[in-house]
Amino acid sequence: MGTFHELWQWHLTGIIQGIASSFVCMIPAPIILGNWFKKKTGMAVGISAAFSGLVGMIGSSFLGMAIPAFGWRVSYVAVGIVSTVLVLPISLFVLRCKPEEMGLLPYGAEDVEQRAVSDASAPASGENGITLKELLRQPEFYIAVGAYWTSVSCAYLNSFLTPCGIAAGLTLQAAAMMTSISLLGNMSSKLILGKISDSLGIIRTFEVSIALAFLGHVLLFVGSPETVMAGSLFYGVTLPLSSVMMPLFCRIFWNGETYSTAYAYSTMVGTLLGAPFNMWFGTFYDITGDYRLTIGVSAAMLIMLTFLIILEGVRLKRAKSGKSPSQAR
Template structure:
């Protein structure tokens, strides 16, 4: 095996993953709402007419994710991520050239194709291949840059819109997306350590503990076997409802103002959600590595649930309660992308991880697509987020229950 050097190559894989997340989520997803209103006003249409492209993006991801595992197993991940990065940069940049709403929907579908692999399909698989120790911590650090990227580029986007207009802003952001993704996807990313004649981080310790023992094949069940088990549908329920509940984050600015706080306070509330989201990736990853997935689930989902309760009563207890709720909800929000991959591997093993993971994660993207529209409709119908928050509290309770039941079912899979 090739000498690893002072810094194990797995950590460069983590850096590359962080950059990809910062671009594909921090810019393309998180900065999109900042641009909606400027485009809508220029086109003289409603904001919902523009934001519909985001729903189409997530619906496309939902449709494609079940097939992503086969594609990832058949082709080199470097090529897949490079093509996806080019597609997303072009689709996002072209939005700055459109003169009507419909082309935005075409770009939304294209973004869905690229994001299937950039956000959901590839990175957890790569990280699981490169890390045999500190999997949760490394994945948590990489995913934290979804929030870090959003916090940084949200400010950049606001400044750009005021200085050069929304059209040029789309183009500049698209160039940044390409810069963050393509050098790493081409020159750094490798699917497995064996492609560089290396071993995974932590593999040496595993080998020392298993000296004179023949290396065992990856344990776990095939997708076909998994789908015949109730555990598969419990994990899918957990993942889908977690994604649905997480969409409350999109409504925080409107909620803050709906209960009488100022627009400035609303912006600060969003900042607290972002801080919680970013810190939550590190925190939940570390908790998983040290105490196990069950403790991480209680910390993440429990934090989100308490955060929603705090938001619900913040109009009676003041702005401090609102900020605390936003921070705690951000921690729960971070778990919606970090915890499902860990649960999936814990329940079904690594033998057919890619295929099982991409199929189950389609439930998350469907939840996001549904939640974004559903919660808006409920607010418009009632003029309050009270019903929305009660529903989310129930969703969190079902989410923690289904995840624990699925983990207990693991014993019956016999692998």
């Protein structure tokens, strides 16, 4: 981007980045961590996601200092070079998709095997993969797509935190701090949610995280200088809904190679459905001159997400009681 001179180049790059980010950032990490961790998967995913936020903070700080000193073109080129040097060698020569490639077992594999032996009536976990045609027949796939769509759509509100702060009466400097405060809530909640999901359970943890994110939306909606600052902290919990909770949520449905395929499709479809919200959120402000409609729509998406999580919780309870979802209907 540091060499661009035409508007179409930015548009094309935006499309490429949007597609590539799913394959580079969102999809691989949960799949690889799931292969390496059969126990404490939530903590592993949470730590991984938290460090992605930390690197983002460092990168933003670097750009903030580099652009005034060297110009945005040189700074963008430098970021591209540093990213390539850091990511490419590790991906090619260090990272392994499965521990079996190094002659190792996943962490906690022994406990999983013992539970499988002690529960002979447990259903097959679907380790051997699934086709798209088979996936489209599963109600779980549509629940996962809907959950990812709603969670990732809410995340686009993050781009409007600073304007929300200015509209609430904050100075530009104070409003700009809202993004940093949101990142603080983002990073800390990733670690906490990943940890407690291993003990509290994925469904219950998802519900708690949605409640905290909804509180952030309410505080932003009130629109006073005090509430928007606090709201940005709680809003930070919104971002881990898609990066931490959704990968764990999908593990309720699928395992092994089936998980890799199903999670990838769920993520891609959900991202495509949610992409227009970034534009729509800005359009809502242009129409009304107020960010409350944008915040309200994002909060409505959280309510839809809550319904989907509760629905799956009911399905799980019925399955444990010996009824399949179809029998329960």
